[in-house]
Amino acid sequence: MIDIRGEEIVPHVIEPSYGIDRMCYAVLEQAYDEDTADGEKRVVLRLSPKVAPVQVAVFPLMTRDGLDTIAQKLTHTLQNAGILAEYDDSGAIGRRYRRQDEIGTPFAITIDYDTKEQHTVTIRDRDSMKQVRIAVIKVPEIVSALVGGTLKFESL
Numbered sequence: 001m002i003d004i005r006g007e008e009i010v011p012h013v014i015e016p017s018y019g020i021d022r023m024c025y026a027v028l029e030q031a032y033d034e035d036t037a038d039g040e041k042r043v044v045l046r047l048s049p050k051v052a053p054v055q056v057a058v059f060p061l062m063t064r065d066g067l068d069t070i071a072q073k074l075t076h077t078l079q080n081a082g083i084l085a086e087y088d089d090s091g092a093i094g095r096r097y098r099r100q101d102e103i104g105t106p107f108a109i110t111i112d113y114d115t116k117e118q119h120t121v122t123i124r125d126r127d128s129m130k131q132v133r134i135a136v137i138k139v140p141e142i143v144s145a146l147v148g149g150t151l152k153f154e155s156l
Contacts, residue, residue, distance in 0.1 A: 027051070031104065037129060045104035046127060049147040054105040055084040056143050059096050061112040063089045071111040074121070074139060081140040083147060101126055107146060107153075109139065125153040132156045 033044045049055055058075045060067035068089055078085035086105070088096050093110065100108055110122040110131075120133045123142070134142055134156065145151035 042098065042101060044101045044126065047104035047106070049106040050149070052104045052106055053084065054086045054100065054103060055147050056107045056109060057086050057088055057096070057100045057105050058109045059087075059093060059111065060089050061093060061110055065113070066116065067111050067113070070115055074109065074111065074136070078140055078143060081144060083140070083143055097124065107143060109143075123156070128153065 027047075028045070031045050031047045033046050035042050035044065047053075056078060058071045058078070060071040062068075071089070072087055075085050075087040088100070090096070091099075097108060104126075106126045108124045108126070110124070112122065114133070115121050115136065119136045121136055121139060122131050122133055123139075124131045130153070132153075142151065142156070146153060
């Protein structure tokens with residue numbers, strides 16, 4: 001057996017890769033939250049409105065009496081304004097709110113019978129779960145300001 005001596009080296013590892021997946025996992029991990037609402041556990045993804053995959057969800061209270069048509073029209077108006085809007089009419093309204101909370105949608109708009117009579121909608125904030133009524137005509141402007149951060153929900 002021959003003993004060959006060389007210089008001593010302390011092993012180390014340099015990880016030069018910095019993939020996008022690690023950043024995404026970090027954002028998701030920081031945004032994930034659980035709280036209690038109405039006596040039930042609620043899973044919430046508290047993403048910033050600027051990076052949320054859906055910035056506003058539009059719900060008709062019922063899929064009859066023209067409420068669904070108004071909601072679809074508003075959804076298209078918001079999309080044309082550059083807002084990531086999604087229409088959803090499946091299931092009870094509470095379940096729709098929870099589903100959107102889970103995917104990080106910061107705002108939800110409900111079209112109800114007052115929309116037909118008074119031309120107003122209800123807008124809901126994901127984090128506080130508070131709701132306010134605003135005029136339909138102002139929805140694109142207000143949602144754009146909320147998403148852009150120039151308007152806070154508390155000031156509505």
